Amino acid sequence: MTVITLVRHGQTDWNMLGRVQGRTDIPLNDTGRAQAREAAEALRHGGYAAVVSSPLSRARETAEIIAGVLGVPGPALYDGLVERDYASAEGMTSEDLWKLQRRAMGPDAESDEAVATRAVAALRDAAAAHAHVDGPLIAVAHGSLIRVLIALASDGEFPRPGERVENGSQHAFRLDDDGLSLLSYSAVPAD
Template structure:
């Protein structure tokens, strides 16, 4: 099922819980697997998605996203899953493995060394979306990625703040999601691929 107007439809799905999520540690680009709760969340998310028709599955190559995608793919009959490095989580550099509070104590005046600028993460996330639209026009795609990247993408595309842990919603309150044909900045038109894209958000239940 594509968007109602034939546009490519993408559901952004955040990966399930890991032990670092449970302990509220910054993960970033560190490759941490799902825990049992995260696998259960992925199964539940697959059941939710199975109520609709999907034609493709893509994920970040990090294991917590790939495993979430594999579990969802089993529920949807979609395999194998393709990966895109542009969907990797924002890197937190030297702060990875620390709580946010600990990181703030270590580096009170700015981000930890090696932290990726959110603007850079968003640019590659948008590139991943454009690639999907161009490679799979008219498809309905499940894209499994990461919390900070999802939030940055949504704020970039919507032009409005997004809560740290948004729950399932589409991007304007309509069942088919938001058509991304807004201008990016000033008089600069959005990339043509974005005019053929509708999106929704499905977040697995964990926080952190």
């Protein structure tokens, strides 16, 4: 059994503008860097052993900041932790999507099932690679991926309708042979 805390990367300019990022590699802004430091402080006394991350720069930099503050190794990068592929919707605002397609994710976005399958596989790989360390892991990833894992691990009970996963938020999971279980999450009501 491994405890893994998933942290959403800090804010980017596209987050601020409400643009769908997906796999587009948008860097953190200064607010995002501050959120990464705040997340690290919130995790400081958790006994974490290492940090892993999506390879996208916004997640990787968040992970680097957290690892630096906590003085733990990382980040090891896992492709399976990248954000959902939104395909043609990337760069659009949610408002644009609703006007044009009436689908929040766009017609050719990666499915929840595909996101969950690759993300859980990446977490299993990270847990196996860090089996020699004593303590839980931190995995820095993306909002949609984390939402999918929260829903999977809570049998759809969470997040509740209208809740969002904030930049820099932390969500604890247990990963074992039976799958992923939700230990805690910090989604907040949407504006």
